[in-house]
Amino acid sequence: MTQVIFRIRSLAELAGRRPVTSFVAVAALTALLGGGLAQLAAWPGTHVVAGWLAYLVLGAVVARASTRRGPAPFGLPNQVTLLRAGLVCLVGGALLASGQAPAMSWSLAGLIAVALSLDALDGWLARRLRLSSAFGARFDVEIDALLLLILALLVWQAGQVGAWVLAIGLLRYAFVAAGLAWPWLRAPLPESRRRKVVCVQQGVTLLLCLLPPVPPWLAAAAAAAALTCLILSFVVDVRGLARHAGAPTGALPEQA
Secondary structure, three states: OHHHHHHHHHHHHHHHOOHHHHHHHHHHHHHHHHHHHHHHOOOOHHHHHHHHHHHHHHHHHHHHHHHHOOOOOOOHHHHHHHHHHHHHHHHHHHHHHOOOOHHHHHHHHHHHHHHHHHHHHHHHHHHHOOOOOHHHHHHHHHHHHHHHHHHHHHHHHOOOOOHHHHHHHHHHHHHHHHHHHOHHHHOOOOOOHHHHHHHHHHHHHHHHHHOOOOOHHHHHHHHHHHHHHHHHHHHHHHHHHHHOOOOOHHHOOOOO
């Protein structure tokens, strides 16, 4: 096991020396995967191209943020997150179908399932290889938030749940916006297993809501339960931040 970890870490260090290679490789892989979906799963070419272009924009933003943080290597965990970003952008391309493409349902669900699975892998690699960083944590959170927003939009477009399901994807952005008005909301949060479990629950629930066999009434009930858990999780975090509102930022536990 130790030898495996050592080899993975060596690979991470080697790949991290040329982060641009990672962006190009994921762009090529996203294009290749999109082409396969168009040929084998009846995905319209416009949806694939839209997803690929979205990745190029997102990749450019990530590249700029990566260069601004200094000479630190990009690292294997961030490369996995970047791959997940490419998959999320392809999933986002399905928004152009406006819920009217049942032929895409199972292939779309498979793509979403892979993206959700990779969310566990990048964090595991970061811990095992000791490559955790503030940049990597923020990168991971932003991709999580983007995926939840896209999934909520897809569920709404499919007619499975009413427009209120969009709250699952918008709550995190509302929290960030509230931090502009109340700076104490921008204080770092301590690591929380509860927060991680709730995040996974949102993604899995929205994925289940998109499966063709799931009737609208069941999708609505599952989404309502997930949204309730998400709201309660935000309430716990806001109350915790409010209690420390008068304390210096450095006195709060650092975010993992």
